[in-house]
Amino acid sequence: MAVNGSGDGHKRLPVYDESELTYEHPLYGAMLSVPGLSVGVTSIDAILNWGVMNSLWVFPMATSCCGIELMAAAASRVDLDRMGTIVRATPRQAEVMVIAGTITVKMAPRVKALWDQMPEPKWAIAMGSCAISGDFYRNLYAVVPGIDTVLPVDVYVPGCPPNPEALMHGLLRLKEKVALRRAGKLPPRDDRPDRLQVTKPSVARFLDPARDPAIDEQQVESALHATDTDRSDEPAAGEERASAEPPEPIASSQPSDLEALLRDEFGVAETAPKDGAPVVAVERHVALARRLRGMGYEIFTYVVATHFPEKTGKAPAPERFELAYAVRSVGKGSKVASWRLKLAPGEAAPSLVGVYAGADWQEREQWDLVGVRFAGHPDLRRIMMPENWDGHPLRKDYPADKACPPWR
Amino acid sequence: MEMSARVERAVMTMNEPQVVTVQYQSAVRGNVDPHLSIRHYDPEADMMLLHFGPQHPSTHGVFRMDLHLDGEIVVKATPYVGYLHRAVEKLCEKLSYVQQTPIVDKNDYVAPMTNEQALNMAFEKLLNVEVPRRARWMRTLFAELQRIASHLLALGTFSIDLGGALGGGSTLFIHTFRERELILDLFEEVTGMRFHYNTHTIGGQRHDLPAGFDKKVHAALDIIESRIPEYAKMTVDNAIFKDRTVGVGVLDGKLALELGITGPILRASGVDHDLRRDAPYSAYDELVPRVRVETAGDCYARTRVRFDEVTDSIALCRKAIDGMPEGPINGYKPIRQPTMAKATSGQVYVGIETPRGELGTFVVAGGDTPTSPHRLKIRSPSLHALAAIPYIMPGATVSDAVAILGSLDPIMGEVDR
Numbered sequence: 051m052a053v054n055g056s057g058d059g060h061k062r063l064p065v066y067d068e069s070e071l072t073y074e075h076p077l078y079g080a081m082l083s084v085p086g087l088s089v090g091v092t093s094i095d096a097i098l099n100w101g102v103m104n105s106l107w108v109f110p111m112a113t114s115c116c117g118i119e120l121m122a123a124a125a126s127r128v129d130l131d132r133m134g135t136i137v138r139a140t141p142r143q144a145e146v147m148v149i150a151g152t153i154t155v156k157m158a159p160r161v162k163a164l165w166d167q168m169p170e171p172k173w174a175i176a177m178g179s180c181a182i183s184g185d186f187y188r189n190l191y192a193v194v195p196g197i198d199t200v201l202p203v204d205v206y207v208p209g210c211p212p213n214p215e216a217l218m219h220g221l222l223r224l225k226e227k228v229a230l231r232r233a234g235k236l237p238p239r240d241d242r243p244d245r246l247q248v249t250k251p252s253v254a255r256f257l258d259p260a261r262d263p264a265i266d267e268q269q270v271e272s273a274l275h276a277t278d279t280d281r282s283d284e285p286a287a288g289e290e291r292a293s294a295e296p297p298e299p300i301a302s303s304q305p306s307d308l309e310a311l312l313r314d315e316f317g318v319a320e321t322a323p324k325d326g327a328p329v330v331a332v333e334r335h336v337a338l339a340r341r342l343r344g345m346g347y348e349i350f351t352y353v354v355a356t357h358f359p360e361k362t363g364k365a366p367a368p369e370r371f372e373l374a375y376a377v378r379s380v381g382k383g384s385k386v387a388s389w390r391l392k393l394a395p396g397e398a399a400p401s402l403v404g405v406y407a408g409a410d411w412q413e414r415e416q417w418d419l420v421g422v423r424f425a426g427h428p429d430l431r432r433i434m435m436p437e438n439w440d441g442h443p444l445r446k447d448y449p450a451d452k453a454c455p456p457w458r
Numbered sequence: 459m460e461m462s463a464r465v466e467r468a469v470m471t472m473n474e475p476q477v478v479t480v481q482y483q484s485a486v487r488g489n490v491d492p493h494l495s496i497r498h499y500d501p502e503a504d505m506m507l508l509h510f511g512p513q514h515p516s517t518h519g520v521f522r523m524d525l526h527l528d529g530e531i532v533v534k535a536t537p538y539v540g541y542l543h544r545a546v547e548k549l550c551e552k553l554s555y556v557q558q559t560p561i562v563d564k565n566d567y568v569a570p571m572t573n574e575q576a577l578n579m580a581f582e583k584l585l586n587v588e589v590p591r592r593a594r595w596m597r598t599l600f601a602e603l604q605r606i607a608s609h610l611l612a613l614g615t616f617s618i619d620l621g622g623a624l625g626g627g628s629t630l631f632i633h634t635f636r637e638r639e640l641i642l643d644l645f646e647e648v649t650g651m652r653f654h655y656n657t658h659t660i661g662g663q664r665h666d667l668p669a670g671f672d673k674k675v676h677a678a679l680d681i682i683e684s685r686i687p688e689y690a691k692m693t694v695d696n697a698i699f700k701d702r703t704v705g706v707g708v709l710d711g712k713l714a715l716e717l718g719i720t721g722p723i724l725r726a727s728g729v730d731h732d733l734r735r736d737a738p739y740s741a742y743d744e745l746v747p748r749v750r751v752e753t754a755g756d757c758y759a760r761t762r763v764r765f766d767e768v769t770d771s772i773a774l775c776r777k778a779i780d781g782m783p784e785g786p787i788n789g790y791k792p793i794r795q796p797t798m799a800k801a802t803s804g805q806v807y808v809g810i811e812t813p814r815g816e817l818g819t820f821v822v823a824g825g826d827t828p829t830s831p832h833r834l835k836i837r838s839p840s841l842h843a844l845a846a847i848p849y850i851m852p853g854a855t856v857s858d859a860v861a862i863l864g865s866l867d868p869i870m871g872e873v874d875r
Contacts, residue, residue: 115653327805378809407845434543
């Protein structure tokens with residue numbers, strides 16, 4: 051059993067046990083039991099291998115960016131067709147699954163199901179860093195750290211994304227391996243290339259207090275020698291530090307009539323201290339949105355929920371959620387009108403779906419990821435995470451590298 | 459606002475078409491209520507539930523729809539996203555400001571240049587950094603080149619979605635990818651990468667234009683321009699193409715606005731809105747783009763807008779490379795380590811016009827460390843485009859469903875993030 055890259059500080063998941071997957075055909079067993087027939091088996095193998103290696107039909111398990119390079123490889127310039135490789139859209143007609151892109155915990159069961167539908171003998175190519183190891187997403191709650199924890203991988207094509215030429219090289223490598231197949235035994239699988247040995251790890255990752263210190267210890271040990279902090283760029287003490295001071299308050303982009311509206315009609319006295327956006331009372335919020343829509347702010351731009359955990363110490367503050375809303379006016383001189391809501395934990399915000407239909411998915415996303423309820427939303431389900439997911443990942447108390455067995 | 463809408467479906471019987479009328483109760487304005495349960499549908503109908511995706515070559519990534527079919531007619535479509543949710547926003551909270559550019563490259567992986575631009579423009583606003591004129595012109599040039607590449611890809615994959623209509627399906631795909639490679643070659647010469655460039659930084663650009671770059675840009679644009687009549691023959695002037703797209707997936711302009719849809723889809727529905735002209739950023743105050751508007755709002759109009767924008771972007775790129783000013787390419791001190799850009803407070807939003815619409819970045823400064831944000835949210839245009847599916851899919855056939863999805867040109871990387 052191969053082991054994930056040795057320099058990877060992440061907790062190691064067992065790579066798929068390949069002994070289960072040895073390709074056995076009953077015909078082979080019968081032929082090999084007759085003395086002297088093994089020579090014939092070898093010849094049959096050679097002929098079969100010659101056929102397979104020159105018509106490797108690819109099933110594109112393309113999830114993200116690498117899928118575009120897979121398309122480019124199949125298109126004009128590189129043209130995989132000339133080596134007998136054509137892309138088939140169904141697993142039942144393909145020999146090679148090219149996993150091109152990040153596999154998430156929501157997608158992994160689907161990949162496994164599709165892999166199980168492919169007929170033997172079958173091969174897998176992990177294309178790109180995400181499929182190989184999860185790349186920089188590997189320590190995040192949603193991403194499978196390498197597709198070889200789900201299914202056996204024969205060839206790894208590193209890169210982010212690999213060039214079409216690199217994919218072609220990977221297919222040539224696979225051809226070599228197909229030629230080695232003898233009497234139903236698959237050739238040994240390649241080892242996962244270790245990217246951390248050549249990549250400088252992130253510094254900020256170590257600053258998360260919620261992280262398990264054991265993981266950090268491992269990572270620090272393997273990483274500290276690489277993060278030799280060069281302080282020569284930092285300005286001296288007396289020198290002006292361009293960015294150390296808090297920046298000027300950002301000029302408000304509200305048009306003047308909006309300010310008048312908020313002051314006179316909605317009676318908003320408080321503004322968010324940082325950027326001048328008005329803080330609106332929760333009960334007046336839908337009326338304000340309806341009013342803005344009538345004023346020509348017709349495009350729903352965003353709703354962002356932010357979790358501020360409880361603060362202790364010098365400036366104590368209770369736990370709260372802040373919702374930032376923005377709508378945009380149409381046409382020349384397009385402007386953004388934005389406002390804020392402040393919510394206590396557990397408090398629901400009135401839904402804007404009745405005013406702007408575009409708020410539907412955005413509010414679902416904020417409910418899913420931050421856990422803010424929207425009262426009156428017709429369909430408040432999870433949108434990004436699986437239905438049975440536990441917790442709301444973008445809360446500050448949610449560990450970024452939360453495990454999700456069996457996929458990560 | 460209660461209103462009822464009627465969706466008519468034609469069921470072809472052996473002898474004559476029989477029109478069955480279905481009554482919908484709509485709680486949300488628009489023709490169809492996306493939240494209506496399918497149980498309200500005609501109980502006598504021959505219903506079938508078709509799972510479309512998440513692995514399907516026509517879904518443009520990992521997108522899933524549940525299509526409730528009556529015969530071949532879609533009566534309700536429920537989209538499911540999140541199969542590529544990679545926790546980018548959580549990751550950005552962990553990383554410092556200067557480390558995030560290569561992360562957001564992977565969101566809209568067909569147009570990484572504009573991703574970087576949107577993110578770094580938000581950080582520049584947060585940190586009050588002025589971008590030099592040459593860097594702003596370079597950003598405009600890159601964004602327009604990226605727009606050409608992105609629309610070429612959209613055109614090519616759309617032709618696959620339409621299938622046999624265009625000479626075996628993949629002919630146009632082969633053609634547009636050939637020309638897309640020319641743009642990628644230009645980017646590779648500047649940044650060293652075919653995509654995921656990591657060339658925008660806070661305050662400007664990381665890589666300057668190499669010597670003789672203007673000649674190469676003109677040469678590549680000449681080739682692409684010469685091929686446009688050929689594309690026109692295969693798509694917008696092609697009778698078969700028109701048969702497959704005209705009147706299919708009509709999206710009303712009012713509904714598009716309300717759904718937050720921007721970009722070519724909104725302009726195809728008759729709304730004259732383009733952030734490059736309406737809220738100019740980078741060098742768009744000097745290089746004013748022509749805004750194409752179509753009124754039909756169907757798949758043909760959406761393709762037509764993208765098709766014409768390729769021509770406009772070529773002209774804009776020529777202007778940008780010819781008038782490229784001299785000067786510094788970065789207005790910020792050179793960043794050698796991740797902790798150098800700091801902001802302790804502030805909340806900013808910047809939205810720009812990418813090939814798919816308004817891509818915005820909302821940043822709440824003051825995270826655990828001053829070098830990283832407390833919250834970062836990416837407002838993606840494709841998320842809103844997909845939200846239109848429950849409204850425009852009912853009434854279409856299965857083959858039209860594929861065409862409608864292709865004409866929305868969603869990129870799942872930025873939908874799910």
